[in-house]
Amino acid sequence: MRKYVLIAILLFAVAQVAVGQVPRLGVGAFVGVSIPVVQKDQAKGSDFGFRVRLKALSFLVVEPNLEFVKWGKPGVVEGVDLGIDGSKVTSFGVDVTLGGLPGAVGFKPFALVGAASYKVKNDQTGFDESHLGYSAGLGFIIGLMAKIDVDVRGKLVIIPTTGSGSKKAANIAAGLNYNF
């Protein structure tokens, strides 16, 4: 699945060059928390990552991104202290935001959907799965000036696992974007 996501990113970049467009471009970094949803073996953890923002249409921004999540220790379950670290989730993919355009001052709400190649790994339990997952969420950008945005967003992430199950998490992050 990872290669398809990579191909999608490359195709988008090539398409921009091919049509001679010069998209409004930004780069950003973010930090936040990741809250596992209905996963008794994980706890709230950290989230950070990087994104590129490409204004593709007058109302739409495409965001290739790289994200690192580390869920927390699960603690005591039915009297047993599991004593293990939470799983690590590494992903790279593309989000698309409706609204939240770069380069304008002011409050800019947006909705987003995304797809990414997710790798969920726990070295201690041996859990190691990689799948194409999906996300959707809401956020807002505060354009402090044309080149600097404050970006706050929350998204729900669904990562399919073997069979028809999935791992889910709510990621809430804040960051800064720099627009070229």
Added chain:
Amino acid sequence: MKTLVRKLWLPGALIIGLLFAGCLLVSLTYVIVTNFSFTASSGFYTQSIDLTNNKTWDDNKDKIDLIDAVGFEMTMVNSNDEPVTFNTYVTPAGTAYTRKGQLDSLAYVIIHDLTVEHGTTVMTYAQSLTHLENLDKLKELVKGGSFVYYGTATSGGATVGGFSVNPGKIVVTFTVTK
């Protein structure tokens, strides 16, 4: 453009919310704990494990997609003066082996040649994960809901008494789809 965004913002948010509200209902990850103990004193121990005695497992046994992890927490008491070598094995339900030689050739060893010193030793869940072998087979047997758990305590190649596991706990993490 601003008008378009305003028009799309609310329906977009509603669609996303409904999509995820639906998805949130379908998949969960549970952790259950099942107790066991080795109470015999001959150095050869066996215990049938039936996870359906656990209500969470029983309620979800037909919807299990994945066994995420299996581990153990064991309090081991060695009353011999010398260290003993502890091995544990699993087999499908219904076996009734009586000799270590049968286990070595017919069962799946999951803890191999663990040295347990005189006295009380606690193996935590996290520590057990570093000792487990044949993990895929163990997960397969666990997913079936019942299996037989064997243990042997040996010293100098012969089974010895004076060794017990009490309490022992099997910790199973599994994902279900509803």
